[in-house]
Amino acid sequence: MAMHTDHAHDVEHVGELPKPQTKAIWRTFIILVAITALEFLIAFTMDSGTVRNAIFIILTVLKAFYIVGEFMHLKHETKGLIWSILIPMALVVWLMVALISEGTYYFESVTNYFR
Structure with a gap:
């Protein structure tokens, strides 16, 4: 007959399973x-x-x-990588705000010009 052993305790020796x-x-x-x-x-x-x-x-x-x-x-991740992602993102947000405000000004000036 074959001998069956419980291999659950062997896992602790090789490396632990990560906790959920x-x-x-x-x-x-x-x-x-x-x-x-x-x-x-x-x-x-x-x-x-x-x-x-x-x-x-x-x-x-x-x-x-x-x-x-x-x-x-x-x-x-390291702080340098985080800042290299956050700073360009902040600049893109600033660009969007600037373009929206300038676009609004341009739209208002064109519509007022043709009235």
């Missing part, structure tokens, strides 16, 4: 659900306008940074 990350996964899930619920609450309770749009943009950027940090593991 269920707490971290649930924490990430709860944080993302909370931010999304806050966005829905603001969408259905506030009147449309600049303040509501600014809150949406801030919450969306916050959620994007959290997703990049968690799922793309950016929070575990």
Whole structure:
């Protein structure tokens, strides 16, 4: 007859199995659900306008940074890599704000010119 042994104790000698990350996964899930619920609450309770749009943009950027940090593991990288991603992102956001404000000014000046 063949002898069967329990190999579960052998795993500890070779290397431990990683513990499940269920707490971290649930924490990430709860944080993302909370931010999304806050966005829905603001969408259905506030009147449309600049303040509501600014809150949406801030919450969306916050959620994007959290997703990049968690799922793309950016929070575990060196500070230099993190800054090399954040600084160009901040410049792109600044560029978008500048282009939107300039585009609004141009649109208003053209429509007022032809009145």
